[in-house]
Amino acid sequence: MTVDDLITSMLRDEGGFQKAFLNILDEELGMSLCEFCKAAQISQSTMYKVMEGGREPNLRTVRQVVKTIRLLQPKNDERFIAIIAASNALESIPSSITVQDMVIHVHEYPVATLEDAIIAAVRAERDGALGVVCAPIVAPTVERILSIPVSRVIPTASIHVAIEKLTESF
Secondary structure, three states, rough: OOOHHHHHHHHHOOOOOHHHHHHHHHHHHOHHHHHHHHHHHHOOHHHHHHHHOOOOOOOHHHHHHHHHHHHOOOOOOOOOOEEEHHHHHHHHOOOOEEEEEEEEEEEEEEEOOOOHHHHHHHHHHHHHHEEEEEOOOOHHHHHHOOOEEEEEEOOOHHHHHHHHHHHHOO
């Protein structure tokens, strides 16, 4: 069971969060609720109330649970950063970059609209991206949705090139 299954269960059925979360604790993480609360820095009383059905988890709690599950789940060895941009902007992007003696793979997520960019950001996080690089216009929205870092790319060189091309037509 994955974090996506947890969220789907939470939205689909009343009590779905509790069932899916217990499944993840037992089968995926092999830890007790107490151990998870310590790792997640969530109060045990809050989680016990949620798990007993006394209350639904609030958004902050769900975010912390999701973030902690992702940190604790066994990871794919491939580390990657997601680049979300128009197809033509992705043409010169390398497939990997070495940073501090660590190879970071780059996965491209081509988009045509702001809506596509938001969907691509969610998909990139679900795919296991360490972070997302995207345009400043979509970054504030993406930052609110994702639990991974978001970096804004500010294409100053391409702006100069675009202005030069426009002035040629005057």
